[in-house]
Amino acid sequence: MFLLGSFAVAGPLIAHLLAKPRYRRVPFTMLRFLLVGRVESQSRRRFRDLLILLLRCAIIVLIAMLFARPRWLTEIEIDESRPVYYLGLDNSMSMAYSDGSGRYLDELVDSAVEYIRGAEDNGLFSICALGSQEWARDLSKDAALAEVGKLKVTAGTADIDNFVSVLAGARLQEKLERGISVLVLSDFTTNTLEQFADLSEPTIVGQIDCRAIVSPKPVSNAAVTSAHVTGSKDGKLVLNVSVANYGDVEQKRELTAKIGEKSSDVVDIKLPAGQERSYSVTTEIDLEERGTTFLPVELGLSAGDGLEEDDTFYLAISVPQRKSVNVLLVGEEDDTFLLKTAMTALSRMNAYEMVAVRQVSFGRLKSPDLGWADVVVCSAIAAQVGDMGDELESFVATGGKAVFFMTNEPSGEAAKKLWERGMLAALPGRRLQRQTGILPDVSGGKSSVGDNDAAAVKSLSHYRMERIVLTGYFECEQHADSVRTWELDNGLGLVYVKRLGNGTTILVNTSADDSLGALTKSSASVAFCGYLLGRNSEIAEHSFAYGEQAMVPASQMELKFAKDKQFWVQVCDGQTKQGTIRESFLFVPETCGIGWVRTLTKPFRYAGINLPEGETDMRKPTSEVVAGVTKRAFRVQEGEISKAEIFNDKGHKPIWKIFVWIIIAMLLIEPAIANRMKR
Amino acid sequence: MAKSRKYLDPVLLSKLGNMDLVARCAVEGFFAGLHPSPFHGFSVEYSDHRDYQPGDELKFLDWKMYGRSDKLYIKQFQQETNVTIYILLDCSKSMSFSGNGSVSKMDYGCFLAASLSYLMLGQADSVSLVLFGDKIRTRIPPRSRRTHLNAILTALEHNKPSGQTNLADVLHNVADTTNRRGVVILISDLLDDEADIYKGLTHLKYLNHDVIIFQTMDHQELNLDYEGLIQFEDLESKATMRTFPQSLQEAYRKRVAGFVDDIEKSAGRSGIDYCLLDTSEPLDKALMAYLGKRKRLM
Numbered sequence: 001m002f003l004l005g006s007f008a009v010a011g012p013l014i015a016h017l018l019a020k021p022r023y024r025r026v027p028f029t030m031l032r033f034l035l036v037g038r039v040e041s042q043s044r045r046r047f048r049d050l051l052i053l054l055l056r057c058a059i060i061v062l063i064a065m066l067f068a069r070p071r072w073l074t075e076i077e078i079d080e081s082r083p084v085y086y087l088g089l090d091n092s093m094s095m096a097y098s099d100g101s102g103r104y105l106d107e108l109v110d111s112a113v114e115y116i117r118g119a120e121d122n123g124l125f126s127i128c129a130l131g132s133q134e135w136a137r138d139l140s141k142d143a144a145l146a147e148v149g150k151l152k153v154t155a156g157t158a159d160i161d162n163f164v165s166v167l168a169g170a171r172l173q174e175k176l177e178r179g180i181s182v183l184v185l186s187d188f189t190t191n192t193l194e195q196f197a198d199l200s201e202p203t204i205v206g207q208i209d210c211r212a213i214v215s216p217k218p219v220s221n222a223a224v225t226s227a228h229v230t231g232s233k234d235g236k237l238v239l240n241v242s243v244a245n246y247g248d249v250e251q252k253r254e255l256t257a258k259i260g261e262k263s264s265d266v267v268d269i270k271l272p273a274g275q276e277r278s279y280s281v282t283t284e285i286d287l288e289e290r291g292t293t294f295l296p297v298e299l300g301l302s303a304g305d306g307l308e309e310d311d312t313f314y315l316a317i318s319v320p321q322r323k324s325v326n327v328l329l330v331g332e333e334d335d336t337f338l339l340k341t342a343m344t345a346l347s348r349m350n351a352y353e354m355v356a357v358r359q360v361s362f363g364r365l366k367s368p369d370l371g372w373a374d375v376v377v378c379s380a381i382a383a384q385v386g387d388m389g390d391e392l393e394s395f396v397a398t399g400g401k402a403v404f405f406m407t408n409e410p411s412g413e414a415a416k417k418l419w420e421r422g423m424l425a426a427l428p429g430r431r432l433q434r435q436t437g438i439l440p441d442v443s444g445g446k447s448s449v450g451d452n453d454a455a456a457v458k459s460l461s462h463y464r465m466e467r468i469v470l471t472g473y474f475e476c477e478q479h480a481d482s483v484r485t486w487e488l489d490n491g492l493g494l495v496y497v498k499r500l501g502n503g504t505t506i507l508v509n510t511s512a513d514d515s516l517g518a519l520t521k522s523s524a525s526v527a528f529c530g531y532l533l534g535r536n537s538e539i540a541e542h543s544f545a546y547g548e549q550a551m552v553p554a555s556q557m558e559l560k561f562a563k564d565k566q567f568w569v570q571v572c573d574g575q576t577k578q579g580t581i582r583e584s585f586l587f588v589p590e591t592c593g594i595g596w597v598r599t600l601t602k603p604f605r606y607a608g609i610n611l612p613e614g615e616t617d618m619r620k621p622t623s624e625v626v627a628g629v630t631k632r633a634f635r636v637q638e639g640e641i642s643k644a645e646i647f648n649d650k651g652h653k654p655i656w657k658i659f660v661w662i663i664i665a666m667l668l669i670e671p672a673i674a675n676r677m678k679r
Numbered sequence: 680m681a682k683s684r685k686y687l688d689p690v691l692l693s694k695l696g697n698m699d700l701v702a703r704c705a706v707e708g709f710f711a712g713l714h715p716s717p718f719h720g721f722s723v724e725y726s727d728h729r730d731y732q733p734g735d736e737l738k739f740l741d742w743k744m745y746g747r748s749d750k751l752y753i754k755q756f757q758q759e760t761n762v763t764i765y766i767l768l769d770c771s772k773s774m775s776f777s778g779n780g781s782v783s784k785m786d787y788g789c790f791l792a793a794s795l796s797y798l799m800l801g802q803a804d805s806v807s808l809v810l811f812g813d814k815i816r817t818r819i820p821p822r823s824r825r826t827h828l829n830a831i832l833t834a835l836e837h838n839k840p841s842g843q844t845n846l847a848d849v850l851h852n853v854a855d856t857t858n859r860r861g862v863v864i865l866i867s868d869l870l871d872d873e874a875d876i877y878k879g880l881t882h883l884k885y886l887n888h889d890v891i892i893f894q895t896m897d898h899q900e901l902n903l904d905y906e907g908l909i910q911f912e913d914l915e916s917k918a919t920m921r922t923f924p925q926s927l928q929e930a931y932r933k934r935v936a937g938f939v940d941d942i943e944k945s946a947g948r949s950g951i952d953y954c955l956l957d958t959s960e961p962l963d964k965a966l967m968a969y970l971g972k973r974k975r976l977m
Contacts, residue, residue, distance in 0.1 A: 023910040023921050029773040029870055030900050031913040031920055033934045034927055045923055 006064040009057045016053045051673060059666050066659045083181060085125045086170070086205075087112060087144075088163040089151060090186030090213070092131035093546075093594070094615050096153040097187070097307045099215035105153050108185045108213045112148045115183050115209070116141060128166070130158035130186065135166070155309075155572075155593045156546045157615045158186060160195040164633060168203045179206020179637040188212045188621040188629075191614030196629035206637050210630040214620045215306075218248035222271060223310035223616035224255075227299050229317055229539045230280070237285045241299050241313070243269055244276035246617045247306075254302040257283040259295050269301065274619075285319065288603075292553075293319045296596055296606040310616035314596060314608025316542040318553060324354040325533045326372055330365050331379030335405075339377060343529050355533060370395040375532050380407040381428070386414025393421050397501030401532055405508045406474055425482035425496030425507045428474040473509050482507075495528075543608040546615075550597050551585040552605040558586060568600050572609055576600065728752040763805040763821045763859050765888075766792050767849070768835075769867030771812045772914045775840040776868075778899025779959075787895050787958040788866040789835045791965050795864065796831045798966065800824075805861075808834055811849040812842035821861070843915045846871040850879025854886055862889045869894050869942060870915075877945050884949050891952040891968065894942065898959045903931045 028034075089112055095105040116125065125144035126137045132154040136147045167182065182205045186192055227241045237257075245251045251271045257264035264283035271277060287293045294316070301311040327343055329336040336359065343357050360369055362384040370376065370391050378385050381404055385392070396402050402423070410428055419427045473488060482498035488509070496507045544550045558567055562581040569579050569588050572595035579586040588597050588607070597607040728741065731751035744752045768788050777783035792808065799806045805821035808831045817834050819827075846867060853863065863883050869876055869892070883890050899905070905924040912919050924931075939955055946953035954968040 021908050023908045025910045025912060026905065027776065027914050028900075028911040029776045029868065029897075029914050030935065031911055031916070031918055033931050033938070034903075034911065034920055034922060034924075044926060 004064075006061050008060050008064065012053060012056045012060070016049070048673075052670065055666060055670050055673065059663055059670070062659055062663050062666070066656055066663065070655050070659060083120050083123045084170070085116075085119055085123050085144075085181045085183070086163075086167050087115070087125065087127045087148075088130050088160075088182070088184040088186070089127060089148065090130045090158045090184075090192065091151050091154055092158040092186075092189070092192075092615060093153060093155050093309050093611055094157075094187050094189045094307065094618060095131070095213070096309055097215070097219075097221065097618055099217045099219075099306055101217075103153075104187050104213045104215070105151065109148055109151055111185055111211060111213070112183070113145060116144050116148065119181070126166075126170070128163045129154070130160065130163060130192075131156055133159055133162055155609075155611070157189070157191045157612050158195070160192060160199070160633075164199060164203050167205070179204070181205070181207040182209065182634065184208075184210040184630075185213055186210075187214060187618070188626055189614055190617045190619075191612060193621060193625065193629055194614070196633050199633050202631075202633055202635040204637055205634050208630060208634040208636060210626055210634075212621055212623070212626045219246070219618050219620060220249050220251070220305045221245075221247040221307050221310070221616070221618040222251040222253055222269070222301060222305055223307070223611075224299050224301060224313035225276065225613055225616065227297075227313050227315045227543075229315075229541060232285070232319060232539060235284055235287065237283050237295075237297070237317070237319075239281045239283070239297070239299070239315070240278050241267075241281050242276060242278050243271060243301065244616070245271040245273055246619055248273050248620075251305065253304055255279055255281060256300055256302075257281045258298040258300060259283060259285065287319060288321065291321055291603070293321075294553075294603055294605045295319065296598070296608070307616070307618060309594060310611050314543060314594070314610055316552075316596070316606035316608045318540045318542065318605070320539070325356070325374050327355065327357045327375045327377065327532070328369055328373035329357065329359045329377050329379070330362060330385070331377075331382075332361060333359055335379035336377065339379075339529070343533070367391050370400070373400065375401045375403070377403040377405070377532070379405050381410040381415050381418070383411045383414050386411060386417040389417045389421055389423065392418070393423055393500070396423065396503035396505050399502040401504045401506065403506045403508065403532065406510060410474075419479075422479070422481075422498075422500055423505055424479065425498035425505055426476035426478045426493060426509070428476055428507075428509070430475045431472055432475060433472045476507070476509055542606065543610060545612045546594060546609055547612065550588045550607045550609060552579075552588070552597065552599055552607045554581050554584050554586045555599075555601070555603065555605075558601075559584065569597055570600060571597050727755045729755055762799075763807065763861030764795075764799050765807045765809060765821070765853065765857060765861055765863045766795060767809045767811065767853060767863060767865045767867070768792050768838075769812070769844060769846070769865075770810045770816060770838055770840050771842055771844040771870075772840050773844060773868055773870050774895070776897055776900065776914060777958075778897040778904075782958050783840075784868055784895045784897055784958055785838075785840045787956070788893075789838070791866055791893060791895075791956070791962060793832055793835055794962055794966060796828055798970075800828050806831065807861075809849075809853060810834060810838055812840075813845040813848070815849055815852055821859075844868075844871045847875030847879040850876070851882055854879070854882040854888075857886070857888070860887045862891065864891045864893065866893045866895060868896060868900075873938070873941060873945070876942075877949075880946070880951055881949060884951065889952075890946075890949075891954065892942070892946055893954050893956055893965055893968075894939070895956045895958060896939075898957055901932075901935055901957060903928050 089108060091105060091108075095103070095108060097104045119125075119141065121141055123141060125139040125141065125147075126135065127139065127144060127147050128135050129151060132152075136143075139147060163184075167180065170180065222243060222245045225242045225244045227239055230238045230240045232238065239257055241255060241257075243253075243255065250273060251269060253269040253271075255267040255269050262284060264281050267279050267281055269277075269279065281299065283297070285293065285295060295318075297315045297317060299313040299315060303311070305311070329340055333340075340357055340359070343355060358369070358372070360366075362378075362380075362382045365384060365388060367388075370388075373395070376392070376395065385404070392402055404418075404424065406428055409431075415424065415428055418424045473492060473494075476493060476496065478484065478493060478496060479498055482496045484493035484495070485497050486494040488494050492509065494509050496509070498505050498507075540553070542552060552569065554562075558565075558581055567579050567581065567586055568576045569586065571577050571588060571590065572593040575592060577588060577590060579588050581587070586599065586605075594609055594611060597609060599605045728744065729752065731740065731753050735753050739753045739755075741752045741754050744750070770785065774785040774788060775783050777786075796806050796808070800823065803823050805823040806827065807821035808817070808819040809815055810817040817838070819830055819834055822830075844867070846869065850865075865880075880890055880892070903924050907923075908921070909924055910919055910921045943953045943955070952968060954965060956965055
């Protein structure tokens with residue numbers, strides 16, 4: 001069918017016959033010097049055109065033939081004298097299980113050795129360690145026995161996909177009439193079974209032998225499957241730890257949380273077979289006075305089952321310094337009522353439990369009040385605020401946050417004083433009684449307003465406000481150094497933020513009290529108050545399953561020198577590896593084994609690497625399940641596959657690759673010939 | 680040097696438009712690039728002092744010497760030789776050729792003629808301009824006044840290339856009609872019969888003229904750097920030829936090189952200075968060739 005494509009040759013032929021050369025007209029003076037070579041040139045050009053035409057026709061015919069999948073009828077020399085064996089041997093972490101008489105891996109090695117010894121002497125063996133994904137190909141019998149003897153348990157889970165795909169590729173490549181003899185030895189944990197179940201189509205093999213390595217005795221295995229921080233209070237950390245009994249016998253164990261040398265009180269575990277429960281563990285922690293505390297928390301079960309590796313869970317946490325935020329609301333109580341309510345509501349939340357709010361009127365604002373406050377919110381730009389310009393400037397410059405709302409008639413003199421000091425992010429001008437809305441999604445805050453505030457401003461600017469119609473606003477002159485965080489429909493700013501010294505000054509282009517108080521009357525007020533109070537100080541967890549890319553929080557110094565310096569981390573087996581910094585994390589390219597990854601520089605930051613969840617599940621698979629997945633994954637050559645279908649492939653060597661190379665060569669030669677013939 | 684050379688760049692000069700400005704820029708640019716200039720003081724050269732004799736012109740008295748020595752001396756100057764220069768500029772249609780579209784051979788020749796005229800009149804030489812195609816079209820008689828430059832420049836500006844070349848006839852005509860020995864500067868692409876050209880030049884040499892040939896050629900004429908299929912149309916004969924120039928390039932270059940080489944050798948045998956000018960090159964090569972010749976004459 002595809003050969004009909006050869007008729008496409010007609011295209012270049014017709015084009016050749018119809019095409020007329022297009023000459024560019026050029027005036028010239030020295031025609032007499034050109035005349036000699038003319039005849040020779042034209043004859044050469046005709047010859048070149050013909051040659052190029054033939055070449056292009058050949059390319060089209062070859063492409064058409066390529067689609068027809070040409071095969072070369074030939075006798076393939078089949079090395080039937082050397083049978084091929086593929087062994088998939090599971091050396092994942094679950095194979096470290098021991099029932100008292102020996103580990104699963106030892107039994108696996110014995111079975112494999114027995115299989116190899118029983119194989120033909122001239123056999124060709126390929127062995128895949130399913131857990132570590134290491135291949136040893138085309139081994140002799142003795143070499144295969146030695147390779148099996150070297151097998152070790154590795155962290156992580158068995159990868160069946162890789163084994164099956166290599167096996168399928170080998171069958172296609174080698175064209176073995178007798179097929180390949182395959183042996184799979186595994187404990188068939190949940191993960192492994194799922195992978196078998198997910199295989200899209202069976203692999204055709206000559207012979208298949210899947211054996212489950214399981215203990216004849218009842219399985220005894222409990223595992224810490226997960227752990228999370230539920231809270232911290234008074235120097236104590238409360239953890240919620242899940243323990244599962246994957247065995248056949250009841251587990252009586254002890255659970256302890258360990259941070260360095262400190263251990264928590266022991267929690268007694270009594271878990272019937274096949275059940276999973278959560279336990280609360282409390283442990284004391286020493287928090288840093290300044291900054292975030294990074295802690296490696298090891299949650300361990302006492303010894304007593306067949307698989308020790310899943311008895312410990314590595315949970316790295318970071319506890320930010322809890323902030324004490326003092327908010328001073330300046331103005332009449334009615335004006336700031338809604339703002340105060342929002343802040344009080346936030347203060348009840350865990351992250352802001354140390355927020356203190358105090359209210360003073362404009363007339364009673366004194367310097368000591370500013371000394372107490374971290375955030376000052378002025379409900380209007382009143383004359384008294386202007387008089388306190390020196391104190392307010394000093395307050396902001398030393399790290400404070402000052403917020404100025406507008407009223408219908410702000411004090412022009414006070415505003416001017418503050419503007420001259422750089423205290424206002426925008427200077428209010430004429431008030432306009434026109435309706436406008438607040439844009440629900442404003443992407444402001446592009447420029448930096450200080451390292452600490454930039455992220456907060458950015459997140460604030462992305463906060464979705466519902467559409468609120470204002471009845472008036474001020475024409476503001478924006479300060480060159482300020483950022484517009486929220487906008488009005490007409491392009492004017494609603495919230496302007498400006499960095500001043502170590503602090504921030506914020507101007508809101510509406511009032512906090514009357515119907516124009518759109519900000520405080522909207523749900524955005526929570527976001528706004530959250531921004532004023534500082535970042536949410538939640539405890540973060542840094543734990544990963546084996547195989548995931550681990551990362552630890554990057555320090556300020558690392559972020560600063562991310563492009564200029566290299567940063568190293570110590571991984572689970574004690575080796576040091578180079579990390580890469582992306583966004584605000586230090587990524588570790590490889591983790592070896594189960595345990596801790598930690599930075600080499602202070603503050604030491606940790607990430608815990610744990611076993612994948614399915615790898616801890618040691619429930620024995622039934623023989624029916626194993627037989628089912630085996631049947632699904634492999635199909636023996638005789639019987640279900642018609643012999644004709646198989647033998648059709650034999651004796652015909654596909655030559656499409658040759659065609660591809662010829663076409664590529666021709667495509668490369670074509671311009672070369674075209675150019676060469678021009679001369 | 681680099682800065683001054685920009686005034687010698689034909690592409691830049693072509694943008695000036697005003698021929699007087701072209702000549703001034705080219706010549707002053709040329710001199711600005713020479714440090715120290717060996718051509719300073721061509722005009723009136725100091726030679727010696729002698730005692731004052733009654734009847735001597737008082738304007739030649741050296742008053743400074745009188746102030747120092749209380750004796751009267753007359754300054755003597757080297758006698759200046761006034762040379763008559765005939766500039767012969769080919770104005771045939773082939774001179775309108777411009778390979779890359781910027782400066783034609785005609786433009787280049789005009790720049791060169793203007794610059795040389797400016798230079799020569801500055802040295803009090805007499806300059807004559809002859810514009811010709813198949814015959815002499817314009818002839819400006821030799822004059823040495825500075826104002827004579829205007830007449831030359833006007834003729835150059837109003838000149839339009841047309842017709843065919845008949846160089847031999849023109850050279851014979853010039854030889855027959857010049858009664859004073861001088862320097863003949865021929866600016867042409869010399870696309871005519873080589874033997875005839877040689878005869879004409881020999882005629883001039885026979886009359887003891889010093890001859891300088893500036894053969895102006897376009898870069899494309901010398902190299903044939905065209906691509907693709909091209910129909911060439913001869914500017915003078917209107918003959919056409921279709922070809923793929925890249926296939927002829929090598930042979931063409933050889934033939935052109937042979938043609939140029941023949942002219943150069945023939946000129947050399949007759950004591951004629953020959954200078955091949957590529958219109959993409961600055962004018963200083965031509966000016967240098969002329970000044971070298973002028974110095975030898977002095």
